[in-house]
Amino acid sequence: MPTIKVYNMEGKEAGEMELSADVFEAKINVPLMHQAVLNTLASQRRGTHETKTRSNVAGTTKKPWRQKGTGRARVGTRRNPVWTGGGVAFGPHPREYGFKMPKKMRKAALRSALSDKFANGEIIVFDELAMEAPKTKTMVALLNQFEANNAIVVMDEFNENVFKSVRNIAGVMPLEACGINVYNVLGSQKLVMTKAAVAKVEEVLG
Secondary structure, eight states: OEEEEETTTSEEHHHHHHOHHHHSOOOHHHHHHHHHHHHHEEEEEEEEOOOOOTSSSOOSSSSSSOOSSSSSSSOTTTTTTSSSSSOOOOOOOOOOOOOOOOHHHHHHHHHHHHHHHHTTTTTESSOOOSSSSSSSSHHHHHHHTTTOSEEHHHHHHSOOHHHHTTTTTTTTEEEGGGOHHHHHHHHHEEEEHHHHHHHHHHHOOO
């Protein structure tokens, strides 16, 4: 089984931890990770764009002139898309851009992303992240020791003091283990996790 060094809050080694080979040494599937990232980005789109069709445009419904005998083209309404001020033909309307991705594919994509991070030595594990009070300066100093200036900090559950200490650091984002996804993992240079968070992720993906 693969192993990884574990550090304490002082940045010193505090032993090693065995990782699940199924999660952190899985086959890296690049197309699947790409699909997962697209799914995340598509789901974030609001899709509130809207255009007025001929039925929504304000204006009279009276026929501009009679059908025949004028020598001009036949027209039924001033609100038709051909005329200035008329409706828009085939314009965008509110919609959801997200698409469904099977659970097995989502898990496989996340395993691929975590395996890629582990293979490149970009995962940092702490025995715990505990603070008596929010202190951004302390967290910055800790992350700087590991050059984790662009990272996500993953914990097994919400910790108010740690979240408040991390959220104001540029390039660093706090996350709970249940909220980790391929987009965030691949979008960060380092993945900072607690031992409990690693165990929780392995439980879900194993």
